[in-house]
Amino acid sequence: PPPPGPRPIRRLQESVINRIAAGEIIHRPASALKELIENSLDAGATSIKVTVKDGGLKLLQIQDNGCGIRKDDLPILAERFTTSKLSTFSDLKRLTTYGFRGEALASISYVSNLTVVTKTKADTCAWKACYSDGALTPAKAGTPADPKPCAGNDGTTITVENLFYNTPTRLSALRGSSEEYARIVDVVSKYAIHNPTVSFTCKKVGTPSPDVSTPSSSTTGQAIRLLYGQTLAKELLHVTASSTDKKGAKTDEQLDGEDEDEDMSEDTEAWSAEAHFTNANYQAKKMTLLLFINHRLVESSRIKRALEAAYNGVLAKGASPFVYLSLQIDPRSVDVNVHPTKKEVHFLNEDAIIERIADVIQQALIGQSQSRVYEYQT
Ligand code: ADP
Ligand code: MG
Secondary structure: OOOOOOOOOOOHHHHHHHHHHHHHHHOOHHHHHHOOOOOOHHHOOEEEEEEHHHHHHEEEEEEEEOOOOHHHHHHHHOOOOOOOOOOOOHHHOOOOOOOOOOOOHHHHHHOEEEEEEEEEEOOOEEEEEEEEEEEOOOOOOOOOOOOEEEEEOEEEEEEOOOOOOOHHHHHHHHHHHHHHHHHHHHHHHHHHHHOOEEEEEEEEOOOOOEEOOOOOOOHHHHHHHHOHHHHHOOOEEEEEEOOOOOOOEEEEOOOOOOOEEEEOOOOOOOEEEEEEEOOEEEOOOOOOOEEEEOOEEEEEHHHHHHHHHHHHHOOOOEEEEEEEEEEEEOOEOOOOOOOOOOOOOOOOOHHHHHHHHHHHHHHHHHHHHHHHHHHHHH
């Protein structure tokens, strides 16, 4: 048969474009949940409760006690690019909150049935609103779409139902619900460790006891013990490092007994880091890395490689550590224009900062393993 001639080019429908864009931001239940947790933290919540059915595909609900959303803002809440966190382009540089693009709720509304119940302190009752395709939608066909008054506590409950019901290819790319649930538990656990003064729970619908449950006033170390177990927690070391430390870093042990002077850093940007990591006694098959940069859960293959190198010679071949690393850098030096789905981040002076942190961790590990050898000899 003759080759087909050119076919006419047509504009995609707006709703199709938005659904495709949404699929790029929200990959799976756990990525929707990450955005929702960040919104709750941005809202100042001290309690975050997650409820899940069928790996988050039937139901993903997050209840917080944060500042709530003003009723007047509800009509545009799920439109693309609506946000309370950014108004000018230059705001991007100073941004300290998690979200900044106003895309998360919009995206979720394009690929699920989204319901919001919210109450601010000033409100006398809560307001309930349902959304689809970026706009308010009636709870029942034939009824008005406006927010309805209802009972509720201060804060916000976001309910995501039937995620990806209208994007079957996305749905079929997912693993089974137990794997998706495991990813949800992983995200909640990581945010719980990074926010030990916020209480987190995560449970499946219909099960009496939660799979994650943290109190609202613990420390990082206590949170790690609670969620990753005592076997791991008893082998933890802790260091801090920053651009302003003369020596670049202090370990718990080094705080007394300063010795040789190191070069002042060439970093021009201010940064600080805190790490909790396992010592040579702990050996896992796979490395667990909890990496937060400016309080956002991210990935960095460079940091991962540098940490693996720091453990070289400390751990036997094939053994891997647990590392929680929280890095704060000048917001101006992070590339905030990186697409929100790009969890892999880059920042200014990346190599120098990473090298310093890995060095501090390695020094602590070496110091620890020497004292261990010493203990064995006596
Ligand atoms: P962004 O976080 O980038 O602003 P989102 O789509 O995630 O965009 O949220 C849009 C807006 O909705 C936020 O700017 C915030 O004002 C409001 N919001 C979302 N979730 C919550 C919440 N849990 N509590 C209070 N306000 C919220
Ligand atoms: Mg957000």
